[in-house]
Amino acid sequence: xxxxxxxxxxxxxxxxxxxxxxxxxxxxxxxxxxxxxxxxxxxxxxxxxxxxxxxxxxxxxxxxxxxxxxxxxxxxxxxxxxxxxxxxxxxxxxxxxxxxxxxxxxxxxxxxxxxxxxxxxxxxxxxxxxxxxxxxxxxxxxxxxxxxxxxxxxxxx
Numbered sequence: 760x761x762x763x764x765x766x767x768x769x770x771x772x773x774x775x776x777x778x779x780x781x782x783x784x785x786x787x788x789x790x791x792x793x794x795x796x797x798x799x800x801x802x803x804x805x806x807x808x809x810x811x812x813x814x815x816x817x818x819x820x821x822x823x824x825x826x827x828x829x830x831x832x833x834x835x836x837x838x839x840x841x842x843x844x845x846x847x848x849x850x851x852x853x854x855x856x857x858x859x860x861x862x863x864x865x866x867x868x869x870x871x872x873x874x875x876x877x878x879x880x881x882x883x884x885x886x887x888x889x890x891x892x893x894x895x896x897x898x899x900x901x902x903x904x905x906x907x908x909x910x911x912x913x914x915x916x
Contacts (some may be wrong), residue, residue, distance in 0.1 A: 761800030766811055769818050769912070770905045773882075774799060777806035781830035785810075785880045787901040792877050810883070817882070820915065823849035825883040833877065836867075840874035847888045850913040854892050876900045882909065 761783060763776045776784030776799050786793055809827055816822035831841065843861045847853050853861075859871045878886040881901055887909040891897035899906035 761798070762803040762806050763799035764802060764804045764806050764811075766814065768814060770901065770908055773814070775807045775810060776800070777803070778830040781828040782807060782810055782880055782883065783830045783832070785883055787881060787905060789902070790881070791900040794879075814882070818912065820912070827883065829880060829883070831879050831884075833874070833879070836864075836870065837874040837877060840871055841878055841880075841884050844875070844878065844884050844886055844889070847885055849885075852888050852890045852894070852910065854894075855889055855897075856892060858889055872898075885909075888913075 761776060761778050763774055763784075765772050765774050771788050774784065774786045775782065776786070784794070784799070807827070810825070813822055813825050813827065817825070831838075833841065839862045840858065843858055846861070855868045855872045855875070856865070858875070859865050859868045862871070864871070875886045875889055876898065878884050878900070881887070887899060887901075887906045896903050896907060
C-alpha cells in the first residue's frame with residue numbers, strides 16, 4: 760500500500776512516497792512529470808524515517824550516498840539510466856552523453872535525457888548531477904534553480 764508524507768528542505772517541500780517500506784517517489788513541488796497526488800496514497804507522517812534522517816544529513820553536508828530501499832517503476836531503459844545515475848559520484852557532474860555511453864547506448868543521448876527527467880526519486884537518484892555538453896545547466900524536472908542549488912550544496916562540502 761502506498762502512503763506519503765511531505766517534508767521541508769532547502770529546495771522546498773518534498774513529497775516522499777512509500778510503497779510497503781520502500782521509496783517509490785520523491786517529488787519536488789511543481790516538478791515536471793509529477794504524478795497525480797491521488798497515486799501517492801493517504802498521508803502518513805511516520806513513513807520513511809530513514810530517508811527523512813538521510814535527507815537531513817545530506818542537506819547538512821554529512822551524507823554523500825543514500826541507502827534506502829527503492830521501489831521505482833520504469834521501463835528497462837529507464838531503469839538502466841537510473842542505475843547509472845547512482846554511479847555518478849557526489850559533488851561531480853557528467854553529461855547526458857557520458858550517461859548514454861555508460862549504459863552502452865552512446866547515440867541515445869536524447870532518450871537518456873528523457874529518462875533522467877522522469878526519475879521518480881530525485882536527489883536519492885542524483886539526476887541533478889547531469890549537465891549538458893560543455894557543462895551547460897540544461898533542464899531539470901525540479902527546475903534549473905534547484906539543480907544549481909543541489910550542485911552548489913555538494914560543492915561546498
